[in-house]
Every structure is written in C-alpha cells, then in structure tokens.
Amino acid sequence: AQSVTQLDSQVPVFEEAPVELRCNYSSSVSVYLFWYVQYPNQGLQLLLKYLSGSTLVKGINGFEAEFNKSQTSFHLRKPSVHISDTAEYFCAVSEGTGNQFYFGTGTSLTVIP
Amino acid sequence: EAGVVQSPRYKIIEKKQPVAFWCNPISGHNTLYWYLQNLGQGPELLIRYENEEAVDDSQLPKDRFSAERLKGVDSTLKIQPAELGDSAVYLCASSLDRGEQFFGPGTRLTVL
Numbered sequence: 001a002q003s004v005t006q007l008d009s010q011v012p013v014f015e016e017a018p019v020e021l022r023c024n025y026s027s028s029v030s031v032y033l034f035w036y037v038q039y040p041n042q043g044l045q046l047l048l049k050y051l052s053g054s055t056l057v058k059g060i061n062g063f064e065a066e067f068n069k070s071q072t073s074f075h076l077r078k079p080s081v082h083i084s085d086t087a088e089y090f091c092a093v094s095e096g097t098g099n100q101f102y103f104g105t106g107t108s109l110t111v112i113p
Numbered sequence: 114e115a116g117v118v119q120s121p122r123y124k125i126i127e128k129k130q131p132v133a134f135w136c137n138p139i140s141g142h143n144t145l146y147w148y149l150q151n152l153g154q155g156p157e158l159l160i161r162y163e164n165e166e167a168v169d170d171s172q173l174p175k176d177r178f179s180a181e182r183l184k185g186v187d188s189t190l191k192i193q194p195a196e197l198g199d200s201a202v203y204l205c206a207s208s209l210d211r212g213e214q215f216f217g218p219g220t221r222l223t224v225l
Contacts (some may be wrong), residue, residue, distance in 0.1 A: 036216075043218045044156070100158050105153065
C-alpha cells in the first residue's frame with residue numbers, strides 16, 4: 001500500500017505571498033497523483049492531477065504542481081495566494097486509474113490579510 | 114450538471130443506535146466510493162462499487178457496517194450499532210469508468 005506524507009499540517013502565509021505545500025509518496029511504481037482542496041463543510045474538489053506527460057501540471061485557481069519521480073514528490077505551489085485560498089489541501093496517490101486513492105493527512109493553509 | 118448528492122448533511126445519534134447515509138452519484142457514473150474522514154485526517158476508502166458490484170470492501174468493518182447499491186445508481190451506507198469512534202465525516206464519490214473522482218459534501222456523524 002502507498003504511504004502519502006504531507007509534512008506540513010498547518011501553513012500560514014500572508015496574502016499575495018507565494019506558497020508551497022509539500023507531498024511525498026512511498027512507492028516508486030507508476031502512480032497517478034492528485035491535489036484536492038476542501039473548504040469548510042464541503043467535499044473535496046480536484047485542483048490538478050498528474051497522469052502522464054509533462055511533469056509540471058497546472059490546475060485551477062492558479063495552482064500548479066511538479067512531479068519529481070526521483071524524489072517521489074508532488075509539491076503544490078502558487079505564486080500569489082488570496083484570502084479565498086484558505087482551506088484544507090490533500091495530496092492523493094493512485095497506482096492506476098480507478099484504483100484505490102491514498103490520501104495524505106492534509107495541510108491547512110491559512111492566508112493572513 | 115448536478116454533483117454528488119449526500120443526505121443527511123449532519124446526523125447526531127446516541128451510541129448503539131443505527132444510522133444510514135444516502136448517496137446519489139453524478140448521472141452516468143458507474144463507479145461509486147464511500148470514504149471515512151476522521152478529524153484532521155485524509156479520507157480513507159471504505160468500499161468501492163462498480164455498478165452493483167462491491168469490488169473493494171476490504172476496509173469496511175463488516176461487523177457493524179454494511180452498504181448496498183442495488184440498481185447500480187444510488188447507494189446506502191449503514192452502521193448498526195454505532196459506536197463513539199464512528200464519529201466522522203462520511204464522503205461519497207463517483208467516477209466514470211474509474212476516472213477522476215468527484216466528491217459529495219459529506220455527512221458529518223456525531224455519536225453521543
């Protein structure tokens with residue numbers, strides 16, 4: 001089974017500053033990688049995904065992530081955050097389309113005005 | 114297009130009582146997932162259906178949890194009897210042919 005590590009449980013950042021949320025996974029086999037965002041009392045919404053191809057993936061709301069196979073990482077970045085980005089962010093890994101998703105424990109991003 | 118619908122959104126019960134959650138996936142989505150999300154944790158898969166068939170229920174505590182998806186559309190997850198440790202958010206998700214998963218808003222269960 002996969003193990004997904006999100007090292008930072010809470011990340012405070014000032015508005016308009018850049019942010020990086022880190023995600024590492026355990027397996028070196030071929031994987032699919034995802035970032036989801038969860039606003040309070042809502043379900044998870046897909047931000048972006050890596051299935052194959054370019055290792056730099058762009059998603060919604062100005063987020064992007066880079067797949068690094070050698071470091072088994074898939075860090076999420078945004079060059080300038082907004083107050084509305086305050087939410088919980090989850091990294092997820094799947095070992096194949098439709099196979100079980102393994103989620104990290106989440107990173108709570110708080111954007112400070 | 115309507116998203117994944119779950120009801121109820123919130124449920125408070127006393128321990129040892131039964132409880133049921135309902136999920137209606139996105140129209141046409143043949144794969145349905147039930148996840149458990151504890152406070153401060155990521156979702157964990159309980160069961161996955163492809164049409165009517167439960168293809169992965171290895172993480173479902175079968176002594177007290179059950180699920181069904183009789184017509185391959187909506188699904189019900191039941192707990193009987195509920196325990197204090199079952200307090201969590203229960204998420205439903207659906208996908209088409211095992212593609213991207215779309216999540217519902219979840220049901221927050223509190224067991225007193």
